[in-house]
Each structure stands twice: as structure tokens, then as C-alpha cells.
Amino acid sequence: MPERRFPILGTTVPPMLGRAAILQKMTGALTKATPDHLQVVGPRFAGKTVILHELAARLRQAGSTYSAVLVWDLGHQTPETDALFMQRLARELSAALKASHPDYADHLRNTQDNHYQDIAEVLNALKDESAKVLAIMDGFDKPLSNGQLTRNLWDQLRELAHKSSLRLVTASRRTLRDLIRHPDAQTSDFWNIFEPNPVRVGCFDENDLTAVLATMPEQQLAAGAQTELWNASNGFPVLMLGVLNAVCEMGTTGAVSPEAMKAACDSAFPAVRDELDALWIDCPPCCQDLIRRVLDEGSVARTGIAAADAETLIERGFVHAAANKLQSPSRLLGRYLEEQPNEGSALVRLFGTADAFQKNLRGVLERRLGQLNGIDSALKRYLERGTEDLPDHPEVFLSNVRGIANQAFELIWKGEVPDKRIPSEWMAIWKRNEGDWVNQWETTFPDGGQRLRLLDLMTGGGISAPCAKRVTRGTYFLINAVHAFGNFGQHLKGVPIDAGAAYAVLHLCVELAAALAREVPDR
Incomplete structure (x- = not known):
């Protein structure tokens, strides 16, 4: 094939074309007296990576404010745990510092245990020398999308970013706050360190x-x-x-x-x-x-x-x-x-082949989710991220199903037992009808799988009449299934996951959300 004048996609990053205004804005924000932390936001194929590589090249030039600049592609070989993230960050910093600060680079390369502490020590030493490192993290969507990175990591990154020797630039398809999956991670102050107006990358002017x-x-x-x-x-x-x-x-x-x-x-x-x-x-x-x-x-x-x-x-x-x-x-x-099927097209065009089914079922579930009124915002966020994971990343979706189940339980308790104290009249009935094993709930509110046993009894699963005032028996069976898949999703290493099965789980989760929106709506 003839070589194209303008490379678009490939194994190498093409040179930047245009974008002078965006680059000038970013350079100014990163080289002023107190530089900003920046987030770059734009859809896929908009050229975010091209701009980031040009930014890195310019800030690596002699006389730059920064003694080291790294570009970390988080979209590939994405760290799945807090420890792996810090380990990779130490490795990337080591490579970037090799030319300007070889001793610090060696220290980070040889670190074994507390990567966070070693990074902090190096940044403190750089601060004493009035030196700065710019860490550009491309594809920041990926580590946020797996939902496995905890608030502890983001709080540690915030502490590092507060040092004058480190500045961060992230690139993602949506703002960082929009991408956070775990409700606990949302409370980290890390997301507040960035310039509030993201650098938007879209169409050429x-x-x-x-x-x-x-x-x-x-x-x-x-x-x-x-x-x-x-x-x-x-x-x-x-x-x-x-x-x-x-x-x-x-x-x-x-x-x-x-x-x-x-x-x-x-x-x-x-x-x-x-x-x-x-x-x-x-x-x-x-x-x-x-x-x-x-x-x-x-x-x-x-x-x-x-x-x-x-x-x-x-x-x-x-x-x-x-x-x-x-x-x-x-x-x-x-x-x-x-060329595309639309709402008036025959079902065979939408779902007539396995590939078409997997491609178009996502839209069906997105529309179903859009029909739900009164849905809890955190639960909706989980489900929206889940639809984005399918059909290409079923394992990522399944790894986050436990979070959906946990949030669903919290909504049920909020609607039925807001103080998480089981009413004494319920306990009296269950002791009489179900046995002494329920005594443990008098001192400790159920957790883990015990939550299912409690909800089973509340909705009439034993020989006792239902006690729940809002949540129905059908909702119990929905959350029972979702909980099981949530447990399965925590042990997926090496297990092949079929997209069709993942869609079935997502549909269960959406209908569980629909049931909760009816029975214990978000007010």
C-alpha cells in the first residue's frame, strides 16, 4: 500500500499538525510560577496522544522548567492494583530521571517494598534542588475503569502532587470525576488538584x-x-x-x-x-x-x-x-x-448474527437504563460504566458487579432498616419459626453472604410471613443472582468470559436497579 501523507493510526505516534493554541495554553499553564495540574479530555481519535507527545518533546528541550518529562501509556498493561500502580510509576520516573539525576533513577529502579515512600523521598530531594518532573499519563480512562484502584492510591497521588517537584497531566475521554467507578474513591481530594477547566481536544479550527x-x-x-x-x-x-x-x-x-x-x-x-x-x-x-x-x-x-x-x-x-x-x-x-439499522429496521438486521447481536444489545440495555426514574446516582454510574465495557471487556464489567450488589444492599437497608438494627418484633418471629441461628444478628448486623439470608427472611423466604414493607420477593431473587456473579467476578484470572453471558448479568443488574427504583426510590 502507498504511504499516506497523513498517518492516522498505527504503531507510532504521528507528528502534530495544527493545535498551536492548545499547545500554547498547556505550555503556559505548566511553566508559570506555580504550574497547574492539567486534565486533557476528548473523544477517541481526536489527537490527544499526539498533543501530549509534542508537549513532552518541547518541555524536554534545554532550558525547560522540567529536568525530566515522562509519558506513561496507561492504556496498555494497565496496573490493576494500588501496589502495581505505584511500582509502575516508580519505574517510569526512574527512566525519565536517568539522564538528569542518575542516582535518583537508580534508587527508584532498585526499590523493593514501599514504592510510594521512595517516590516521595526522590521528589523531596528534587524539591530541595528546585527541580521538577512532569508526569504525563495518557489513557487514564483504563485504570479508572477497572474499579479496583482504591481511595488510598488516589490520596497518595494527591500527596505526591502537592510537592512542587511534580506536576501531572492526564488524558482521558471524559473528565476524571465522570470516570470514577468506586463511590469511596469519589471522596478523595485527588480530583480537586486539577485545573477545573479541562483542556478540551476536539475538532480542528x-x-x-x-x-x-x-x-x-x-x-x-x-x-x-x-x-x-x-x-x-x-x-x-x-x-x-x-x-x-x-x-x-x-x-x-x-x-x-x-x-x-x-x-x-x-x-x-x-x-x-x-x-x-x-x-x-x-x-x-x-x-x-x-x-x-x-x-x-x-x-x-x-x-x-x-x-x-x-x-x-x-x-x-x-x-x-x-x-x-x-x-x-x-x-x-x-x-x-x-448503512446502519435504525429503530424501524427489521429485527434480523439488528440481531440476525452473533456479531450484530453483541454489537446492538448494548444499545438496548442503554435505552432500558435511560427509562429508569428514581434510580440511585451511584448505582446508575456503575451501570453506565458497565454498558461501556461491553461487548469488548466483559471481564472488566464482571469485576465491578460486586460493587453493584453492595450498593443495592445499602439502598435496601436504607429503605427498610435505616439504622441497621433489625426490629425486635422481626427477631422474635424468626427465633420462634426459624431457629436460634438468627441470634447472631442481635449484636452484629449481617455482612457478606449473611445479607442474603436476612433479605430472604425479610421477603418471606422461610416459614415466616414477609416483614419487609417495600422490598419484594422478586427483588431478593435478583440480588441473589447479582451477588453470586459479583463473587465470581473477583476470581476471573485466566477464566474466559463470554460477552453474551456478561450481557445477561448486566441485564440482571439493570432490572435489579429498576426494582429498587420502584421499591426504594432515591429521594
């Missing part, structure tokens, strides 16, 4: 396009050709660069007419189709419905539309915002959607 076109002087785009380029891509990098690759592959030099640009847009579609597919799947159903509405109506006023939904479409280049309206849907997206 006019200045970015000018910089891109300067790299292909043999072709000059007529005004109408530029308009067609914007119409096709709305400036989203992989789409715009894909079309420009097609222009270059035409082999013609000189002026590029609007007609030639239209032809390039058409020929670029197969090359960018997979990226469009991934971007579309990343959109929640409410955003997918909104873009279909824009396609049908031509433009839609932003009044009454959730700001997050509008931004989801704008940052992907699916639509353009002007005069408080969403309009100009991307022509490449329009062509992609023409």
Missing part, C-alpha cells in the same frame, strides 16, 4: 486547517473545496485527514475544485468507516437520537437539550454549532448512518 494545508503546497484548495471538506468532516481530525489523504492519492497538483473534493470525500469513506463506527458506538442513545433528529430537521435549537449531549456530538464533528443551533451534520457520518 480554521487555524489548524491552515497549518495542515501548509504541509501539502502542491495542492491548493479552492474556497468551495474547503467548504466541501468542512461539510464532510466538520474538522474532526481523522475524518479531515482521511479526506486530505484521498486528495493526495489522486495524484493531481494545483487547484483542487469542489467537485474533486467531493470525489475525495467519497473515496475516503472506506478508510474512515471503522473510526466512524467506533465514534458512533461511543455515543449514548440520547445522543444518537439527537443526531438523527438533526439529520431529519436540518438544524435543532440547543434550548432544552442537555449541554453534555450537544458537546458529545460537537466534539466528534458529528454536527456544527452556530447561532445556538446544532446543524451541518457531517456528510461522512450521514453516509455511515445510511
Whole structure:
């Protein structure tokens, strides 16, 4: 295959094109008297990694504020425990400090036990020398998505980041607070250290396009050709660069007419189709419905539309915002959607093959989740993250099912026994009908699997009548199943997980949430 003018995806990070304003903003924030900690946020394929590598290259130059700069790709070989995270951080810092501070690098490389303490010692020594390290952590979504990293880790990172010798830059598809899974981790002050306005990476602007076109002087785009380029891509990098690759592959030099640009847009579609597919799947159903509405109506006023939904479409280049309206849907997206099944399509097109079933069932469960009113916010967060894990990462979803079960139990106790003291009249009945084994609950509220035994009795599972005023027998059976899968999800090492089975568990979890929203709604 011929080499493409603008590399888009591959094993190496391509050079940065445009983005001067974003890079200037980040450099300024990191080199001022008291540098900020930054979070970079943008959809996949927007070019976050490219910007981070260019930032690192510039801040590694002689005379920089930073004596060492590291870029840590957390999206691959993601640490799954607190200890592994600190171990990897020590290793990354060691490699970055090798040239400027070899003694500190050796100390971190040879650390065995308390990686956090050793990192803190090195940062204190750097502080005494008025030296700084910049730690750029790309793919920060991954360690947050597994839900296994605890508040203790985030609190330790906060303590390290409070030292003047360390500054952090994270990159993720959503803000860090939106990505946190574990309710306990949400309470860490680590999330408060970052500049509150994230660096947003989305579509190219006019200045970015000018910089891109300067790299292909043999072709000059007529005004109408530029308009067609914007119409096709709305400036989203992989789409715009894909079309420009097609222009270059035409082999013609000189002026590029609007007609030639239209032809390039058409020929670029197969090359960018997979990226469009991934971007579309990343959109929640409410955003997918909104873009279909824009396609049908031509433009839609932003009044009454959730700001997050509008931004989801704008940052992907699916639509353009002007005069408080969403309009100009991307022509490449329009062509992609023409090929897709929609609500009026036959079921066979949506679920006729195993691949189609796994791809489209996620949307069904997302819509079901969107129907639930009165759902607890923490439980909803777990379920939203779960839908994002499927069908590609069923093991990640299952590892978080225990958190769903635990939160469900807390909601049940809040609705039935808010002080976690079993009423004496219940205990009297159970002692008489079920046996003396219930005596243990008089002094210790049930935990672990004992919670199921309590809920079983509360909902009439023994020979006694139900005592629960709100929670039903059906909810007991739902949480019983979810609890079992939660235990299974903690012991998955080496166990193959089928996406279809994971979907079944997710559906159980969603219906458990629906039952709790009816019986013990969040008030």
C-alpha cells in the first residue's frame, strides 16, 4: 500500500499538525510560577496522544522548567492494583530521571517494598534542588475503569502532587470525576488538584486547517473545496485527514475544485468507516437520537437539550454549532448512518448474527437504563460504566458487579432498616419459626453472604410471613443472582468470559436497579 501523507493510526505516534493554541495554553499553564495540574479530555481519535507527545518533546528541550518529562501509556498493561500502580510509576520516573539525576533513577529502579515512600523521598530531594518532573499519563480512562484502584492510591497521588517537584497531566475521554467507578474513591481530594477547566481536544479550527494545508503546497484548495471538506468532516481530525489523504492519492497538483473534493470525500469513506463506527458506538442513545433528529430537521435549537449531549456530538464533528443551533451534520457520518439499522429496521438486521447481536444489545440495555426514574446516582454510574465495557471487556464489567450488589444492599437497608438494627418484633418471629441461628444478628448486623439470608427472611423466604414493607420477593431473587456473579467476578484470572453471558448479568443488574427504583426510590 502507498504511504499516506497523513498517518492516522498505527504503531507510532504521528507528528502534530495544527493545535498551536492548545499547545500554547498547556505550555503556559505548566511553566508559570506555580504550574497547574492539567486534565486533557476528548473523544477517541481526536489527537490527544499526539498533543501530549509534542508537549513532552518541547518541555524536554534545554532550558525547560522540567529536568525530566515522562509519558506513561496507561492504556496498555494497565496496573490493576494500588501496589502495581505505584511500582509502575516508580519505574517510569526512574527512566525519565536517568539522564538528569542518575542516582535518583537508580534508587527508584532498585526499590523493593514501599514504592510510594521512595517516590516521595526522590521528589523531596528534587524539591530541595528546585527541580521538577512532569508526569504525563495518557489513557487514564483504563485504570479508572477497572474499579479496583482504591481511595488510598488516589490520596497518595494527591500527596505526591502537592510537592512542587511534580506536576501531572492526564488524558482521558471524559473528565476524571465522570470516570470514577468506586463511590469511596469519589471522596478523595485527588480530583480537586486539577485545573477545573479541562483542556478540551476536539475538532480542528480554521487555524489548524491552515497549518495542515501548509504541509501539502502542491495542492491548493479552492474556497468551495474547503467548504466541501468542512461539510464532510466538520474538522474532526481523522475524518479531515482521511479526506486530505484521498486528495493526495489522486495524484493531481494545483487547484483542487469542489467537485474533486467531493470525489475525495467519497473515496475516503472506506478508510474512515471503522473510526466512524467506533465514534458512533461511543455515543449514548440520547445522543444518537439527537443526531438523527438533526439529520431529519436540518438544524435543532440547543434550548432544552442537555449541554453534555450537544458537546458529545460537537466534539466528534458529528454536527456544527452556530447561532445556538446544532446543524451541518457531517456528510461522512450521514453516509455511515445510511448503512446502519435504525429503530424501524427489521429485527434480523439488528440481531440476525452473533456479531450484530453483541454489537446492538448494548444499545438496548442503554435505552432500558435511560427509562429508569428514581434510580440511585451511584448505582446508575456503575451501570453506565458497565454498558461501556461491553461487548469488548466483559471481564472488566464482571469485576465491578460486586460493587453493584453492595450498593443495592445499602439502598435496601436504607429503605427498610435505616439504622441497621433489625426490629425486635422481626427477631422474635424468626427465633420462634426459624431457629436460634438468627441470634447472631442481635449484636452484629449481617455482612457478606449473611445479607442474603436476612433479605430472604425479610421477603418471606422461610416459614415466616414477609416483614419487609417495600422490598419484594422478586427483588431478593435478583440480588441473589447479582451477588453470586459479583463473587465470581473477583476470581476471573485466566477464566474466559463470554460477552453474551456478561450481557445477561448486566441485564440482571439493570432490572435489579429498576426494582429498587420502584421499591426504594432515591429521594
